[in-house]
Amino acid sequence: MAATSNFPAPVPEFGAEEFWRGCNRGELMMQRCARCGKFRWLPQPMCPVCNSMESEWIKVSGRGTVYSYTIITHPVHPAAAGRVPYNVAQVQLDEDPDLILITNLVGVKNEDIRIGMPVRVVFVDHEPGVKLAKFEPA
Amino acid sequence: MKDKAAIVGVGHTEYSKDSGRSEMSLAVEAIRNAISDAGLKPSDIDGIAKFTMDNNDHVLLAANLGITALRFFAEAPWGGGGGPVGSVLLGAMAVATGMADCVVAFRAMNERSGRGTQRFGRAMVREGAAGPRAYMEPFGLFSPAQSVALSARRHMHLYGTRSEHFGAIAVACRAHAQTNPNAVMRGRPLTIQDHQQSRMIADPLRLHDCCLETDGGAAVIITSAERARDLKQKPVYIMAGAFGATDRQTQSVVKFLEQPRSETSVAAKDLFARAGIAHKDIDACFLYDHFTPLVLMAFEELGFCERGEGGPFVSDGKLLWPNGSLPLNTSGGNLSEGYIHGMQNIVEAVRQLRGQAINQVEDAEIALVTSGNAVPTTAMILHR
Numbered sequence: 001m002a003a004t005s006n007f008p009a010p011v012p013e014f015g016a017e018e019f020w021r022g023c024n025r026g027e028l029m030m031q032r033c034a035r036c037g038k039f040r041w042l043p044q045p046m047c048p049v050c051n052s053m054e055s056e057w058i059k060v061s062g063r064g065t066v067y068s069y070t071i072i073t074h075p076v077h078p079a080a081a082g083r084v085p086y087n088v089a090q091v092q093l094d095e096d097p098d099l100i101l102i103t104n105l106v107g108v109k110n111e112d113i114r115i116g117m118p119v120r121v122v123f124v125d126h127e128p129g130v131k132l133a134k135f136e137p138a
Numbered sequence: 139m140k141d142k143a144a145i146v147g148v149g150h151t152e153y154s155k156d157s158g159r160s161e162m163s164l165a166v167e168a169i170r171n172a173i174s175d176a177g178l179k180p181s182d183i184d185g186i187a188k189f190t191m192d193n194n195d196h197v198l199l200a201a202n203l204g205i206t207a208l209r210f211f212a213e214a215p216w217g218g219g220g221g222p223v224g225s226v227l228l229g230a231m232a233v234a235t236g237m238a239d240c241v242v243a244f245r246a247m248n249e250r251s252g253r254g255t256q257r258f259g260r261a262m263v264r265e266g267a268a269g270p271r272a273y274m275e276p277f278g279l280f281s282p283a284q285s286v287a288l289s290a291r292r293h294m295h296l297y298g299t300r301s302e303h304f305g306a307i308a309v310a311c312r313a314h315a316q317t318n319p320n321a322v323m324r325g326r327p328l329t330i331q332d333h334q335q336s337r338m339i340a341d342p343l344r345l346h347d348c349c350l351e352t353d354g355g356a357a358v359i360i361t362s363a364e365r366a367r368d369l370k371q372k373p374v375y376i377m378a379g380a381f382g383a384t385d386r387q388t389q390s391v392v393k394f395l396e397q398p399r400s401e402t403s404v405a406a407k408d409l410f411a412r413a414g415i416a417h418k419d420i421d422a423c424f425l426y427d428h429f430t431p432l433v434l435m436a437f438e439e440l441g442f443c444e445r446g447e448g449g450p451f452v453s454d455g456k457l458l459w460p461n462g463s464l465p466l467n468t469s470g471g472n473l474s475e476g477y478i479h480g481m482q483n484i485v486e487a488v489r490q491l492r493g494q495a496i497n498q499v500e501d502a503e504i505a506l507v508t509s510g511n512a513v514p515t516t517a518m519i520l521h522r
């Protein structure tokens with residue numbers, strides 16, 4: 001029932017729980033190498049720059065720009081049928097150009113979305129107890 | 139490995155929207171046809187290289203075909219990226235090293251009807267999104283077409299690429315399918331206007347930017363160059379092969395255009411060095427055509443033109459048989475012949491180099507064949 005009426009909820013993976021906990025409390029948390037300070041995305045156990053396995057979770061500003069986007073008109077999931085057309089965007093965070101998150105843009109008409117548009121994070125209920133990091137025009 | 143192995147047999151089934159039979163039935167018919175084309179017997183085959191994604195099992199294939207001693211079995215991962223060329227290269231490496239004498243590489247699936255294989259153009263309905271999908275599916279990003287749309291939009295933004303440039307690839311493949319009796323899209327020609335009027339799937343991707351979904355099978359037989367010379371068909375030699383991936387493929391089919399390397403450029407660097415030829419030496423190209431923007435980007439990443447020049451490169455008529463200088467997917471490709479996960483493009487490359495193609499490229503000597511761009515990929519250069 002739930003599987004067809006909403007997009008699937010994230011299953012937090014080992015080591016990435018803090019990202020999802022952060023979304024639920026309204027903070028955008030990114031993983032950063034505790035040795036060399038390089039941010040990384042997606043979350044992973046080792047820093048590809050210095051191979052350290054020590055990392056920390058940093059609350060980032062939540063500000064960024066639209067890197068790219070699509071307007072989906074052809075539903076491929078049952079829950080998409082009532083939602084098309086909807087946007088999916090990539091947002092590049094101000095802290096590091098390698099931090100590019102897949103998200104949805106809210107508070108903007110699909111036809112007004114532009115690459116390079118400044119945006120800021122907003123946490124939107126997905127289902128009870130689960131919020132997702134989405135972005136709105138800054 | 140240069141010229142140590144050759145493709146000596148090709149075969150395929152009918153391509154349809156609903157085969158009405160099992161995937162094993164498709165596999166063994168395609169393989170039997172390839173063995174027969176080579177002038178071999180099933181008992182001559184001692185190796186099977188398959189797509190990891192293919193549901194048909196090595197041992198059940200051997201049981202159907204009557205292969206009593208299977209001396210080599212392998213799988214190529216990453217779907218259309220590793221699969222089509224990668225499975226042939228696994229076979230070539232096996233015969234070049236003496237692990238096997240004759241290897242079959244194949245793909246068979248009921249991808250369109252869903253009798254055995256989930257349609258790639260539909261989302262799998264699951265309770266939760268795990269692994270890398272956790273960062274995509276909750277936002278409604280499911281299908282490869284949707285991910286490719288993001289990269290296509292970025293390419294348009296950075297380089298001024300237009301939807302018409304993507305359309306040029308679709309139009310060329312469709313034109314080539316019109317004379318191919320086995321092509322799903324025979325009898326349905328396509329103009330650039332038709333492309334521009336086709337419905338949006340995931341803006342900027344239109345319907346005609348996306349490959350077909352098909353039931354069917356295709357297979358090729360690989361053996362050593364020495365043995366190949368004694369067989370029924372003119373051998374098609376594997377001049378060079380290469381695999382390529384980068385560390386930026388953590389989310390499937392999402393490309394980062396500003397990166398200095400892509401999976402396709404990694405493979406291309408080795409490929410041309412190993413073959414010892416230049417781009418201008420290629421008489422026909424068989425690029426894995428899942429989505430037109432990724433074909434356009436593949437031309438850039440293979441080194442035919444600079445990054446950003448793909449739009450003009452594909453739009454000047456060079457891809458169109460018979461007058462173009464670099465005919466693309468001369469039997470119609472994944473876009474218009476049938477989506478056998480790229481295996482049908484390898485069958486066609488072999489026909490071209492034997493001089494047996496319907497849209498025969500005059501004096502075709504050298505062909506480039508790639509697997510899917512934007513996933514870990516494989517590529518090879520063939521010559522007659």
Ligand SMILES: [Zn+2]
Pocket residue numbers: 033034035036037038047048049050051052
């Ligand atoms: Zn580090």
